[in-house]
Amino acid sequence: MASTLFRTIQINPFLLYPTALFSRRNGVLYCTMKSSQTQTATQEKQQPPKVKVPQHALKKTVDKITRDYEAIIGIETHVQLSTLTKAFCSCPYNYGSQPNTSICPICMGLPGALPALNSKVIEFAVKLGLALNCKLSLNSKFDRKQYFYPDLPKGYQISQFDIPIATGGYVDLDLPLEFGGGHRKFGITRVHMEEDAGKLLHSGNGDYSQEITSLTSIYSYFSKHTVDLNRAGVPLLEIVSEPDMRTGIEAAEYAAELQRVVRYLGISNGNMQEGSLRCDVNVSIRPVGQSEFGTKVEIKNLNSFSSINRAIDFEISRQALLHSQGQSDQIVQETRLWEEGAQKTVTMRKKEGLSDYRYFPEPDLPEVILTQEYVDSISNSLPELPEAKRRRYEKMGLSMQDVLFLANDMNVAEYFDATLSSGADIKLAANWIMGDIAAYMKNEKLSINDIKLTPQELAELIASIKSGTISGKIGKEILSELLAKGGTVKGLIEEKDLIQATRVRRVYPYERTELNFLIADPVEIGKMIDKVISENPKQLEQYRGGKTKLQGFFAGQWWFRFVFAGLRPLMVTPPARKVMVVADPAPHSAAALQYALSHALLEQDELILLHVENTSSWKNTLTTFLKRPTIASAANAMTPNNSFGPDWGSTDVNFLDQMKYASEIAQPKIPVRIEKIDPDGKDKATVILSKSKDLGIDLIIIGQKRSLSSAILG
Numbered sequence: 001m002a003s004t005l006f007r008t009i010q011i012n013p014f015l016l017y018p019t020a021l022f023s024r025r026n027g028v029l030y031c032t033m034k035s036s037q038t039q040t041a042t043q044e045k046q047q048p049p050k051v052k053v054p055q056h057a058l059k060k061t062v063d064k065i066t067r068d069y070e071a072i073i074g075i076e077t078h079v080q081l082s083t084l085t086k087a088f089c090s091c092p093y094n095y096g097s098q099p100n101t102s103i104c105p106i107c108m109g110l111p112g113a114l115p116a117l118n119s120k121v122i123e124f125a126v127k128l129g130l131a132l133n134c135k136l137s138l139n140s141k142f143d144r145k146q147y148f149y150p151d152l153p154k155g156y157q158i159s160q161f162d163i164p165i166a167t168g169g170y171v172d173l174d175l176p177l178e179f180g181g182g183h184r185k186f187g188i189t190r191v192h193m194e195e196d197a198g199k200l201l202h203s204g205n206g207d208y209s210q211e212i213t214s215l216t217s218i219y220s221y222f223s224k225h226t227v228d229l230n231r232a233g234v235p236l237l238e239i240v241s242e243p244d245m246r247t248g249i250e251a252a253e254y255a256a257e258l259q260r261v262v263r264y265l266g267i268s269n270g271n272m273q274e275g276s277l278r279c280d281v282n283v284s285i286r287p288v289g290q291s292e293f294g295t296k297v298e299i300k301n302l303n304s305f306s307s308i309n310r311a312i313d314f315e316i317s318r319q320a321l322l323h324s325q326g327q328s329d330q331i332v333q334e335t336r337l338w339e340e341g342a343q344k345t346v347t348m349r350k351k352e353g354l355s356d357y358r359y360f361p362e363p364d365l366p367e368v369i370l371t372q373e374y375v376d377s378i379s380n381s382l383p384e385l386p387e388a389k390r391r392r393y394e395k396m397g398l399s400m401q402d403v404l405f406l407a408n409d410m411n412v413a414e415y416f417d418a419t420l421s422s423g424a425d426i427k428l429a430a431n432w433i434m435g436d437i438a439a440y441m442k443n444e445k446l447s448i449n450d451i452k453l454t455p456q457e458l459a460e461l462i463a464s465i466k467s468g469t470i471s472g473k474i475g476k477e478i479l480s481e482l483l484a485k486g487g488t489v490k491g492l493i494e495e496k497d498l499i500q501a502t503r504v505r506r507v508y509p510y511e512r513t514e515l516n517f518l519i520a521d522p523v524e525i526g527k528m529i530d531k532v533i534s535e536n537p538k539q540l541e542q543y544r545g546g547k548t549k550l551q552g553f554f555a556g557q558w559w560f561r562f563v564f565a566g567l568r569p570l571m572v573t574p575p576a577r578k579v580m581v582v583a584d585p586a587p588h589s590a591a592a593l594q595y596a597l598s599h600a601l602l603e604q605d606e607l608i609l610l611h612v613e614n615t616s617s618w619k620n621t622l623t624t625f626l627k628r629p630t631i632a633s634a635a636n637a638m639t640p641n642n643s644f645g646p647d648w649g650s651t652d653v654n655f656l657d658q659m660k661y662a663s664e665i666a667q668p669k670i671p672v673r674i675e676k677i678d679p680d681g682k683d684k685a686t687v688i689l690s691k692s693k694d695l696g697i698d699l700i701i702i703g704q705k706r707s708l709s710s711a712i713l714g
């Protein structure tokens with residue numbers, strides 16, 4: 001029924017018994033028609049509504065008015081089944097393929113062609129019937145539904161009339177919290193099998209109301225309309241709901257739940273844009289307390305859940321307004337079209353009573369007889385369905401918001417389940433998937449199946465952060481790499497040398513105390529500086545243009561990040577610490593480190609700067625750094641009062657003195673002294689450790705290359 005009306009929209013002027021002629025030209029099947037009646041074209045030109053419903057008035061008054069009415073909403077849904085071949089022939093169907101490339105005598109309805117039922121259609125129908133908690137008819141049949149339409153060359157559609165394969169079921173769903181939340185149960189009247197029709201293709205300007213006054217204009221009109229029969233004979237399941245919905249959002253969520261169910265079952269891709277899931281909605285309203293139904297209006301052309309929601313809410317308002325103005329006779333039984341651009345429904349076609357489809361049992365197909373064993377075996381093979389999944393997630397302690405997010409998309413749910421089976425913490429796994437991973441997918445326009453991070457590695461990442469092997473911040477950095485390129489968490493930690501400024505590592509207890517190391521990798525510091533610079537190009541330009549006050553801005557930016565990312569752990573260690581900084585090459589970063597560090601220290605702390613004297617090359621290193629304009633500017637900007645600025649150009653710079661100076665500016669009350677050691681051929685790490693032991697150091701900060709850090713850490 002619904003599908004017939006759907007088609008009538010497209011070719012309104014020739015609704016009434018046109019005669020059709022088909023001819024083949026260049027491999028395309030052209031449909032040309034002559035209409036015996038052209039006055040039906042006036043149907044297109046609807047009479048202007050007598051009651052104006054201005055948008056702003058609607059918004060203002062609608063809430064008040066609609067409170068007095070109850071909306072009754074029922075939905076007919078067509079789901080296109082993703083079988084390999086069509087329902088009654090061996091033609092494959094692929095959305096978007098060239099017109100009329102997947103057709104045969106059976107689906108074109110050529111004389112003498114006999115249909116043979118694709119058993120997958122039955123299997124999918126039984127699956128859906130069971131999933132929708134329906135009673136299955138063990139004995140059903142196919143019927144012929146007779147009507148003429150140019151996209152239906154047979155002149156009838158194979159459908160199911162009085163004995164649908166499934167009846168009397170229901171759908172459970174949870175409304176999203178932003179719409180008030182709550183559980184809903186909506187009845188399913190029936191599910192039946194049928195075949196799809198072809199598609200009319202309209203080229204040209206799409207003006208269907210063009211008047212035909214001469215033979216020439218008939219040709220001109222029909223040369224723009226062709227038919228594509230690829231879709232003819234593709235299996236559909238029509239799902240008719242009980243009129244249980246009361247609001248647009250309930251209807252949209254019902255449709256969304258059907259989409260989830262068919263996707264979970266794997267019987268359809270459920271894509272609304274492709275027409276694999278099509279909803280026709282019936283809306284009527286009645287005064288609250290009245291049991292009699294109002295006049296039903298059908299809305300078509302709903303190709304998204306949000307358009308279902310908005311179209312229904314619009315229609316409820318429109319009808320309520322007419323009622324409240326005593327013009328309920330203006331609400332007539334009709335089919336209305338949702339206009340996405342205008343955000344309103346408009347009359348497409350008034351109904352002229354019920355059509356007589358002259359149904360009779362399809363003589364070319366046998367009855368459909370199911371055995372209980374067959375039904376049971378399918379029942380046992382059903383996957384966990386959305387409702388069961390939501391209830392399971394809820395029992396695991398997840399909030400409804402999390403539950404809906406994770407269970408809404410079958411692939412996300414599968415990913416989440418797989419992450420849990422790899423041992424991940426439930427809440428943490430949910431947070432990662434709903435947070436960073438979802439954001440990445442949104443940005444990159446990817447589905448969860450496209451990302452390179454496996455559930456196993458996500459579980460590993462969560463475990464690494466939980467155990468303290470890496471910080472949460474590093475975890476996020478690794479995540480972006482894993483999402484884009486894949487790989488393993490362990491591999492990345494090693495490869496990227498993630499023992500760096502943001503990591504505080506406790507090593508074996510010393511004789512008296514537990515010694516802490518903070519490794520500040522100059523390369524990482526350089527990267528951080530580069531990032532601050534690149535994120536603030538405007539300020540950099542101004543700085544280079546002479547606005548030297550901006551040093552403070554850059555220093556602040558960098559300092560904030562560094563202290564909060566890496567040095568914060570210092571704040572929580574006991575006061576009165578002896579802190580030793582081992583600083584060597586890359587003096588600009590060492591100085592910057594010093595500046596930041598000084599802010600992290602407390603007055604009662606003592607600071608020792610240790611210079612390990614065997615690096616003769618540090619001056620060269622400095623020169624190299626200065627050749628990189630961003631780093632050089634950054635180094636200038638990082639230090640206060642431009643005190644290091646001019647000196648960076650000189651190779652005679654005594655950077656330990658500068659570090660001391662930086663520290664004194666930042667924290668004048670902290671005593672700073674410089675110690676120098678010469679390893680004299682001995683192992684550098686051993687010398688440093690021995691020195692720290694002699695001095696009774698509580699915390700060593702190593703602004704050093706990785707090799708030394710690793711050596712000291714053992």
Ligand SMILES: [Zn+2]
Nearest residue numbers: 089091104107
């Ligand atoms: Zn075929």
